Amino acid sequence: MDWFYGPMVQMHALLAWCSVGLFLVRGLGHQFGGAWVMDERLRTLVFSSHLLIVISGISLWGALHHDPLYEPWMTAKFIALGVYFAVGHWALGRGEFRVIGYLLALLALGYVAAVSVTRQVLLGL
Template sequence: MNSYPLLKQVHLTCAFISIGGFLIRGLLMVRASPWFRKRSLRLMVDANDSLLLAAAVVMVVLSDQYPFVVPWVTAKVMGLLAYVGLGLVAFRFGPTLSIRLTAWGAALVVAGYIVSVAILKDPRGFLTGVIP
């Protein structure tokens, strides 16, 4: 039985939930909502992101499309590292609200880039028309 289509659906669903959750958490941060710091929210985010990453790793192995071998997969991994770093600045380490908001916005742009790379299977992603 080929489990790749199911894994891909799990990955896509978790990615949608992850990006949507990131957007909502940023809005909660802006509103200084007490929900922003709720442990239950962080646990749900961590559980979803763990499932997202696990599905991605298994898909990479099943498809033999490894980072640093396949350029668009490498771009997704590099984008993910940037997204995580910006998320840490946005939600934990940003010293001021303006820095946190800038990091949050930049992380959303990076998330869009990662999605565009996955759709186009091109490391340039949505920059395809800009970068030759």
């Protein structure tokens, strides 16, 4: 199991940080009107990184026998990921107040990262 767990956790974390970096840069570019943020190659890279994060996350979930029904931190992480996807989509849209969506998406991402590290819904507060 150690041959699988260590590298998979490292890959999952690296992909997550890459995804955060892509969202930071792409979101800022969009807030300032950059047309490059909707380039198909960049969008494919973002989608691919999200897909690999999901695959590695599901692999870890299965290998470690986590159950969101009995582990509230995982349920909170899934909910925060849903919030991130929703407000991140809003932030990269054409509507008003997209900067609020961008900030909320960053907040949700920060919470996801913190819950992943602490494994506590309230982050140890």
